[in-house]
Amino acid sequence: MVRFFKLQSFQSKAITLNILSIVFFSIMVIFIRKAAENLHILEVVFFRNLLAFVVMIPILKSTGLSAIKMNNTKLFFMRGFFGAIGMLAGFTCLTLIPLAQATAISFSKPIFITIGATIFLGEIIKARRIAAIIIGIIGMLIIVQPGVNTFSFGIILAIIAALAHSMNALIVKKLTLTDTPQAIITWMVIILIPITFIPAIPVWEWPSLETWLYLWGIGIVGTLAHFTWTKSYSMAEITSLEPVEFIKLPIMALFGWMIFSEIPGTWTWIGGLIIFISTIYISHRESKASNSLKPNDGAQEPKL
Structure with missing residues (x-):
């Protein structure tokens, strides 16, 4: 296996690492769902950060x-704030709605990133990208189906998680100019430990042995997921990796069916595909615009 990896091209290695990160993230989601069966989700979030640090x-x-020196303290704590919101909302929604539905909604992050970059960073978007954003929002509405299905709390949390992770991505975009990826990942966990511990205090109970195994699984697999994800985005252009992201949906749908007897509806698949196509187009336009300004740039900074 190692020899096969070494023989791959640079681009193929990046895609392989990205696929591995998706598998690791998917396994982590299963561990989160299983741990939450016997432990309050607020504690699961806290232990995810504590054990990841270990x-x-x-x-x-x-x-x-020296590799984790902070050069922009304000942005690190802003990242911690939005990271806490994203993790609390994201983990909780996984216990309330089908895994495939939560995954499909998560594809909307690039849409929110583009909107946020326009509002907070002053980036200019043209008609084609605006059209792609509108199409992506339509895809989200197809999944949610307001007026047809009950607009559940889990769906609201999934959208909040996507928004928070989008803000995080914008902050990381600035942090990568001054700080190392190791610092960005490490301080995220360190800052989140006390932030997520406080809301866990009122519901505190010690995990059972079985739950401890799931919690350690979340910490270990989550760390592997972030490492492979970060590495893949440092080795290749984002446009070559974004198409790989869609395999999350069938993987999570398969896990949801095999482990939790969840069967995603047709509209989840259709809406997820529409969102995915719109985000691919947005990523393509951003990469094209970036290359026209910086023709000699290499791979983009990783999204952490």
């Missing part, structure tokens, strides 16, 4: 503390 300690020892 897993990262050996890595920090090898890289040294």
Whole structure:
């Protein structure tokens, strides 16, 4: 397996790592759902960060503390704030709505990123990208079907999670100009430990042995997911990796069916595909615009 990976081209390695990250993230979602069966979701979020930090300690020892120096403290804490909202909303929605539906809604993040970049960063978007955003929103409405189905709290949380993660991506876009990926990942976890511990106090109970296994699984697999994801985006252009993202939907649909007996509806697939196509187009236009300004640039910074 290692020899096969070494023989791959640079681009193929990036795609392989991206697929691995998707598999790891999907497994983490299963562990989250299983842990939440016996432990309050607020505690699950806290332990996800605490145990992820424990897993990262050996890595920090090898890289040294200089690799995680903060150069923009304000942005780090803003990232922690939106990271907490995204994680709390995202984890909770996974316990309330089908996995495939939550995954399909998560495809809307690039749409929110584009809108946020226009509002907060002053970026200019043209008619084609505006049309792609509108199409993506239509795809989300197809999944949610307001007026047909009850607009559940889980769907609201899934949208909030997508919005929060989009704000996070915009912050990371600025942080990568001044700080290392190791610092961005490590301080995210460190800042989230106390933030997520406070709301967990009123519902605190010690996990059972079985739940501890799921929690450790979340910490370990989540760290592997972030590592492979970050590495893949540092090795290739975002436009070559975005098409791979859609395999999340069939993977999560398969896991949801096999483990939780969930069968995603037809509209979830249709809406997810529409959102995905619109985000691919947005990513393509952004990459094209970036390349026209910086023709000699390499791969874009990773989205953490």
